[in-house]
Amino acid sequence: MPKKLIRITTIPLSLEKLLEGQLSFMNKYYEVTAVAAEKERLEKYGRDNDVKTFWVEMTRAITPVQDIKAVLRLYKYFKKEKPEIVHTHTPKAGIVGMLAAKMAGVPLRIHTVAGLPLMETTGRKRKLLNFVEKFTYKLATKVFPNSRGLEEIILKEGFAKEEKLKVLGKGSSNGIDTSYFDPSQFDAVQTKNKRKALGIAQDDFVFIFIGRLVSEKGINELVSAFETLQQEQEAISLLLVGPFEKELDPLRDKTFQAIKNNDKIYTTGYQADVRPYFSIANALVFPSYREGFPNVVMQAGAMNLPAIVTNINGCNEIIVEGINGVIIPVKDDEVLKKRMQLFVENKNYTERLATNAREEICKYYERKEFWRVLLKEYKNLEKAYLKS
Incomplete structure (x- = not known):
């Protein structure tokens, strides 16, 4: 029985574009479920990529009541499914997914950082976003900044300690399909x-x-x-x-x-x-x-x-x-x-x-090579965090 891997983004567009092809590749090694908002588009993504889906309403804005509902919905889903790995992308999916996964006792919780919107923010909003970012990383067992520069910013801002961070390969969240972009x-x-x-x-x-x-x-x-x-x-x-x-x-x-x-x-x-x-x-x-x-x-x-x-x-x-x-x-x-x-x-x-x-x-930055690097990292983390 393959281990369960749940991948979460705020909206399906991120699954389609930022992670194109990746979940289908991982589905050969895990039972993969894609989680995002926008139910119809998410379900279409699932059909097109031959992966399971689970819909959760999420927004890209600051919406505390809706966010709590999303956490509770995911918590119940994780308790039922008992996934070995939950891997989140994008800030909102990160805090919602990592909190629900921690509450549900998911052993391996991974968050990829593909940008920090807070860097263009100031005042109270910046303080709030700093807290959310730091809390997300604390909830995660491993954090993947997708560039060396992002890793440096995270360390400089004190969001996480160096041992929790890892940049995969030369960077990126998915590499590039050079046979397609030719x-x-x-x-x-x-x-x-x-x-x-x-x-x-x-x-x-x-x-x-x-x-x-x-x-x-x-x-x-x-x-x-x-x-x-x-x-x-x-x-x-x-x-x-x-x-x-x-x-x-x-x-x-x-x-x-x-x-x-x-x-x-x-x-x-x-x-x-x-x-x-x-x-x-x-x-x-x-x-x-x-x-x-x-x-x-x-x-x-x-x-x-x-x-x-x-x-x-x-x-x-x-x-x-x-x-x-x-x-x-x-x-x-x-x-x-x-x-x-x-x-x-x-x-x-x-x-x-x-x-x-x-x-x-x-x-x-060849895409398939990046997938192999990520798969190897999953397997290494399984050895470190999962009970045999």
Whole structure:
């Protein structure tokens, strides 16, 4: 009888994108159950990935009453199922899942840290989030920061002791499928037609951003830098692939209007398959304020795109300055504009970065290798924490 492994994220989107393929792989070695909110989408994920599911209503906001209900629902489920391992991702799923697992006596409780939203917070809210983070790690038997930089922040903030932390491999929560993100799948005719369909000039240098179009992803600075560069370079376009989130972290009105009115800024909304958009771009720009270990930077690299990223954990581990991209300060649209200009004007430099980009990702972040590393870690932790 295989041991039971329960994986929890706040919403199914995290299972679909951040952990793509991983639960199906683990299902060969464990009886895997996926837990998240959004019942219908979760059940579809279960059918598509051939894993069991259990629905729990969770929110990404601070909602104490709803959170307590979620803890109690999970507690009852854990007492009934008696899993050997509960592994959580995302802050809300972390505190809810780890507390319920501890209460239910689950022997092996693992939490992956893929980013710290609290780093952009101040005042009372910051104190509350600090407490929740520290409490989550205390409840866990092991914590996996998904980058070296995150591990350093956790230690610096005093959230956990070093012996409780471990970064798997070179970082990431799931690695990258380099056979899926492969530029050779897209030929010149396909890319020409895709540009044409979007209305992008064939000769334009296309900067691409993929992710949520919110302030903390650096979109205000990106749009400002692009519009400044436009005054000197006409043959450039900016392609924004992702959804607006006006409730949680809206863009400045000036930025939103620029996106809406600038003929050279293109938006696509959320896209399940981002590869065709990478294939028509010349460089990734990812000026985020904070990350864990960003998939999009790995995906872009696998698609042979050089990247401009901010000097934050994760980004500054995937990108090596002058090898596969460049690193800039956070919230600095002036430096961002200069690096974008460098990419447009120095084609030899940009092509050299692009040549190295895929090689770096294949060498360090292949997805199936990450799965094997995680499976080995599960087995080692079983020996340490589970009764034979």
